[in-house]
Amino acid sequence: METNRLEAFSDGVVAIIITIMVLELKVPHSPDLNALRPLLPVFLTYLLSFVYVGIYWNNHHHLLRVCHRINGGIMWANLHLLFWLSLFPFVTGWMGENEFQPLPSALYGAVLFMGAIAYYILQNLIVAACGPDSRLAQALGSDWKGKLSPLLYATAIGVSFVSPIVAGGIYIAVALMWFIPDRRLVRVVNERERA
Amino acid sequence: METNRLEAFSDGVVAIIITIMVLELKVPHSPDLNALRPLLPVFLTYLLSFVYVGIYWNNHHHLLRVCHRINGGIMWANLHLLFWLSLFPFVTGWMGENEFQPLPSALYGAVLFMGAIAYYILQNLIVAACGPDSRLAQALGSDWKGKLSPLLYATAIGVSFVSPIVAGGIYIAVALMWFIPDRRLVRVVNERERA
Amino acid sequence: METNRLEAFSDGVVAIIITIMVLELKVPHSPDLNALRPLLPVFLTYLLSFVYVGIYWNNHHHLLRVCHRINGGIMWANLHLLFWLSLFPFVTGWMGENEFQPLPSALYGAVLFMGAIAYYILQNLIVAACGPDSRLAQALGSDWKGKLSPLLYATAIGVSFVSPIVAGGIYIAVALMWFIPDRRLVRVVNERERA
Amino acid sequence: METNRLEAFSDGVVAIIITIMVLELKVPHSPDLNALRPLLPVFLTYLLSFVYVGIYWNNHHHLLRVCHRINGGIMWANLHLLFWLSLFPFVTGWMGENEFQPLPSALYGAVLFMGAIAYYILQNLIVAACGPDSRLAQALGSDWKGKLSPLLYATAIGVSFVSPIVAGGIYIAVALMWFIPDRRLVRVVNERERA
Numbered sequence: 001m002e003t004n005r006l007e008a009f010s011d012g013v014v015a016i017i018i019t020i021m022v023l024e025l026k027v028p029h030s031p032d033l034n035a036l037r038p039l040l041p042v043f044l045t046y047l048l049s050f051v052y053v054g055i056y057w058n059n060h061h062h063l064l065r066v067c068h069r070i071n072g073g074i075m076w077a078n079l080h081l082l083f084w085l086s087l088f089p090f091v092t093g094w095m096g097e098n099e100f101q102p103l104p105s106a107l108y109g110a111v112l113f114m115g116a117i118a119y120y121i122l123q124n125l126i127v128a129a130c131g132p133d134s135r136l137a138q139a140l141g142s143d144w145k146g147k148l149s150p151l152l153y154a155t156a157i158g159v160s161f162v163s164p165i166v167a168g169g170i171y172i173a174v175a176l177m178w179f180i181p182d183r184r185l186v187r188v189v190n191e192r193e194r195a
Numbered sequence: 196m197e198t199n200r201l202e203a204f205s206d207g208v209v210a211i212i213i214t215i216m217v218l219e220l221k222v223p224h225s226p227d228l229n230a231l232r233p234l235l236p237v238f239l240t241y242l243l244s245f246v247y248v249g250i251y252w253n254n255h256h257h258l259l260r261v262c263h264r265i266n267g268g269i270m271w272a273n274l275h276l277l278f279w280l281s282l283f284p285f286v287t288g289w290m291g292e293n294e295f296q297p298l299p300s301a302l303y304g305a306v307l308f309m310g311a312i313a314y315y316i317l318q319n320l321i322v323a324a325c326g327p328d329s330r331l332a333q334a335l336g337s338d339w340k341g342k343l344s345p346l347l348y349a350t351a352i353g354v355s356f357v358s359p360i361v362a363g364g365i366y367i368a369v370a371l372m373w374f375i376p377d378r379r380l381v382r383v384v385n386e387r388e389r390a
Numbered sequence: 391m392e393t394n395r396l397e398a399f400s401d402g403v404v405a406i407i408i409t410i411m412v413l414e415l416k417v418p419h420s421p422d423l424n425a426l427r428p429l430l431p432v433f434l435t436y437l438l439s440f441v442y443v444g445i446y447w448n449n450h451h452h453l454l455r456v457c458h459r460i461n462g463g464i465m466w467a468n469l470h471l472l473f474w475l476s477l478f479p480f481v482t483g484w485m486g487e488n489e490f491q492p493l494p495s496a497l498y499g500a501v502l503f504m505g506a507i508a509y510y511i512l513q514n515l516i517v518a519a520c521g522p523d524s525r526l527a528q529a530l531g532s533d534w535k536g537k538l539s540p541l542l543y544a545t546a547i548g549v550s551f552v553s554p555i556v557a558g559g560i561y562i563a564v565a566l567m568w569f570i571p572d573r574r575l576v577r578v579v580n581e582r583e584r585a
Numbered sequence: 586m587e588t589n590r591l592e593a594f595s596d597g598v599v600a601i602i603i604t605i606m607v608l609e610l611k612v613p614h615s616p617d618l619n620a621l622r623p624l625l626p627v628f629l630t631y632l633l634s635f636v637y638v639g640i641y642w643n644n645h646h647h648l649l650r651v652c653h654r655i656n657g658g659i660m661w662a663n664l665h666l667l668f669w670l671s672l673f674p675f676v677t678g679w680m681g682e683n684e685f686q687p688l689p690s691a692l693y694g695a696v697l698f699m700g701a702i703a704y705y706i707l708q709n710l711i712v713a714a715c716g717p718d719s720r721l722a723q724a725l726g727s728d729w730k731g732k733l734s735p736l737l738y739a740t741a742i743g744v745s746f747v748s749p750i751v752a753g754g755i756y757i758a759v760a761l762m763w764f765i766p767d768r769r770l771v772r773v774v775n776e777r778e779r780a
Contacts, residue, residue: 005592005596005646007200007203008203008592008593008596009596009599009600009642011200011203011204011207012207012402012596012597012599012600012601013600013603013604014204014207015204015207015208015210015211015600016207016211016600016601016604016605017604018208018277018281019208019211019212019215019281020211020215020604020605020608022281022282022284022285023215023218023284023608024612025282025285027219027285027288027289027292028289029292029293030293031289031293031296031297031298031299032298033298036298036302047278050274050278050281054271054274057204057274058267058270058271061200061270072643075643075646076639076643076764079635079639079642079643082603083632083635086603086604086607086635087607087610089607089608090607090610090612093612094612094613094616097612097614098614098615098616101616102616103616103617103618103621104616107621179271202395202398203398206395206398206399206402207402207597209399209402210399210402210403210405210406211402211406213403213472213476214403214406214407214410214476215406215410217476217477217479217480218410218413218479220477220480222414222480222483222484222487223484224487224488225488226484226488226491226492226493226494227493228493231493231497242473245469245473245476249466249469252399252469253462253465253466256395256465374466397590397593398593401590401593401594401597402597404594404597405594405597405598405600405601406597406601408598408667408671409598409601409602409605409671410601410605412671412672412674412675413605413608413674415672415675417609417675417678417679417682418679419682419683420683421679421683421686421687421688421689422688423688426688426692437668440664440668440671444661444664447594447664448657448660448661451590451660569661
């Protein structure tokens with residue numbers, strides 16, 4: 001019951017973020033294929049960001065499903081995460097309009113990086129509130145994805161100034177890492193760690 | 196309880212989609228009838244899209260009312276559906292601004308088609324989670340509307356390049372098919388199939 | 391439980407409508423008072439529309455608090471109401487930009503009129519679903535406000551072409567009628583009718 | 586149960602306000618650092634307003650968590666608060682675009698001031714509905730922050746015309762006052778008052 005409004009508010013903000021990103025897909029005036037072509041990178045960046053926001057929403061959902069104790073710190077850590085997510089439409093639009101340019105690509109990575117840090121803080125506060133033996137702490141396990149992601153984002157920020165295409169590839173790879181091999185891999189990794 | 200946030204988040208996204216579509220109705224600067232006239236096709240397209248999004252919301256509501264078991268696959272199938280729905284404001288705006296042009300009309304149909312496919316995937320995953328003997332599976336019956344709709348959208352995409360007006364007629368017809376004869380017809384069809 | 395999602399979805403749409411209306415208050419570029427002055431009618435129109443949407447939300451809230459039985463007809467009647475409410479940002483913006491002009495004032499009244507009709511249909515369907523002896527039917531009483539409002543809107547539409555200022559006065563008067571003397575007057579009127 | 590929809594609707598409006606403020610961060614067309622530089626004050630103002638809206642949401646959450654009795658007056662007091670909050674995107678955008686200018690800075694303070702008054706009214710109505718001995722009334726204590734804030738906003742409005750930078754410092758100081766020393770200080774103050 002306690003977490004109801006935190007979830008509802010977060011759902012609202014994330015729903016709006018994921019939807020207003022599409023407003024960067026400006027409706028062209030002419031009805032032909034040429035009018036559509038410059039929108040292709042904007043569309044692809046939108047798709048990437050949609051997947052990222054979807055991943056955050058999924059993880060946020062799992063985070064709050066197990067542990068229901070919240071406090072002032074958790075509320076602000078949650079707002080802190082939402083703040084960085086709220087910059088997604090801006091950096092998505094900038095990267096979409098300026099395909100394969102160093103600075104927009106690096107700024108995209110910087111917002112991903114800050115989002116990952118904010119999520120990490122939120123997760124730690126929730127684990128602390130529920131105790132290290134809680135189901136949540138066990139479910140997270142070594143949380144290698146949560147630790148690897150900011151490292152990869154930081155790498156991609158640097159790589160952006162050499163080859164924005166490779167940086168883009170890293171962003172796609174991290175998204176796929178979260179998207180594809182969820183539970184099973186975590187279990188395998190956990191079992192290896194136990195052995 | 197499990198589906199609460201999935202519903203709340205979907206409601207949020209759909210509510211935003213249905214509302215930001217109206218932003219394509221740009222407020223004209225002059226206060227006379229001539230300023231309003233070019234907005235008529237935009238308004239009519241908005242009306243059509245509003246009905247379509249309303250149909251999706253209604254169906255989504257019924258889909259999740261019966262079966263409450265969700266998993267990671269269902270969450271992503273739901274996001275996949277929301278992704279195509281989120282393109283409604285864009286294709287609605289493009290078709291509204293360029294009335295009776297082949298490409299905008301075909302793209303509108305393409306997003307409708309992909310939305311129908313995404314809904315079909317989501318529905319199948321939910322039925323699979325709840326079992327083939329569940330109330331949901333029975334309520335869906337032969338699901339002839341769900342199977343006919345993508346065929347009609349595909350037809351309309353092709354027809355768009357010959358006669359966008361006819362394609363528009365098909366979009367209206369499919370919307371009416373979902374809107375008007377809901378339960379009763381399904382029952383009749385079901386009884387025919389049993390006989 | 392049944393009405394949960396209908397309420398949540400309606401709340402979402404109304405929350406978005408009430409908020410995107412403010413986007414018509416375009417941020418001026420210069421920082422002086424002259425830049426603010428043309429925004430005054432836009433601000434006042436926004437205030438009026440905010441009150442109207444607030445009234446609809448309040449009434450909608452009361453409507454669904456008593457009766458929880460919904461059906462397909464109610465869902466579409468609700469969407470129908472939301473459709474007309476979704477045109478508020480457009481007509482608000484048009485009237486705000488073109489103060490005291492006949493056509494924007496008349497169109498504002500037309501959307502208010504259609505919203506009142508849509509609300510009336512929704513209310514009747516809900517009363518029908520809950521029975522004429524339900525608490526809702528009793529609470530509504532003679533519903534003189536619900537019957538008077540569309541008449542006043544229709545009057546204001548006609549008056550707009552003679553004197554938009556008077557039409558604006560009618561819109562304000564109807565809003566005040568709903569806003570100020572809520573329960574008590576209804577009770578008085580109910581008692582008079584019983585006598 | 587009673588407050589569910591009031592909370593949900595408020596959450597929706599606040600979620601939208603906090604998110605559309607970011608739309609003032611207009612995506613620049615060129616991909617270099619110079620394009621980003623004029624956005625810095627807009628970004629900082631956005632950050633300040635995000636924190637303010639976050640503070641309002643947190644306080645609103647606590648206000649309604651303890652007392653669940655609402656009435657028509659509370660519903661309108663809540664809408665009144667949301668009205669002033671809905672002007673945040675406008676004043677934030679104006680102040681962000683015109684850094685260190687008297688009028689935008691004063692208007693920002695005026696909306697903060699009106700928001701504080703609206704919150705004060707809402708709080709008093711809720712305390713009145715729950716009784717002066719309720720847990721809410723006790724938790725609020727002397728409510729020195731709630732009384733000091735409007736005074737500081739009023740001061741900042743006047744100061745804006747002399748030195749907008751100092752006014753900005755006051756806005757930041759008030760935000761920090763609410764953000765940092767929440768419960769503990771209140772308790773200390775309460776204990777001092779008892780002594």
